[in-house]
Amino acid sequence: MKRPRPMTVGELSRRTGVPVKTLREYTDLGLIYTLGRSPSNYRLFDADALWCVRFIGQLRGLGLTLAEIRELATASLDGADGPAGPRLAQLLRRSRERLRQRIAAQQQVLRRIAEFEAEHQEELVAEGDFCWAGDPRSGAGA
Incomplete structure (x- = not known):
């Protein structure tokens, strides 16, 4: 062959x-x-x-880091930690938790955007500049 x-x-x-x-x-x-x-x-x-x-x-x-993949590969080759399946399941749980934390952080940003929009609703729909019209650096309005 x-x-x-x-x-x-x-x-x-x-x-x-x-x-x-x-x-x-x-x-x-x-x-x-x-x-x-x-x-x-x-x-x-x-x-x-x-x-x-x-x-x-x-x-x-699936969100695993290279360090985690290396850890999994090393453990599999060594055979010391038993079968790779349970270790992979643990790494997937860890990845899922990291993803949940990132999602929660992004949801917090979405909430801050909504709060900002609610607080500045009039300025956001009005004609003209939002905050730059009264920019203190321009010397205008002083």
């Missing part, structure tokens, strides 16, 4: 849509492994790298 030809980092980038710089970072973090280097000193990857890059993308899309 013939083994597929290794991919360069550029080819892996084209096939996954992930920038070369990001793939180098993933490699440096130990999230994807190279087969070594070509005679031209290019990093070489096998088909497993395609799966890894796509899985990393899925986890990033």
Whole structure:
């Protein structure tokens, strides 16, 4: 059975849509492994790298940080912490909580916008400048 030809980092980038710089970072973090280097000193990857890059993308899309993904990968490789499933579930709960906190912060901004609009309703619908008409820096009105 013939083994597929290794991919360069550029080819892996084209096939996954992930920038070369990001793939180098993933490699440096130990999230994807190279087969070594070509005679031209290019990093070489096998088909497993395609799966890894796509899985990393899925986890990033779920809000996991690269540090958390690295933690998960390291624990899985070490096998010391048992199966990866429960650890991933814990990381997903953590990601969900971060997202809830960001949503709450954005909802607070929405409330402040509504309060501002209610407080300044007349000025917001009136012709002319809102606050710059009476700008003390302009020297007008003094």
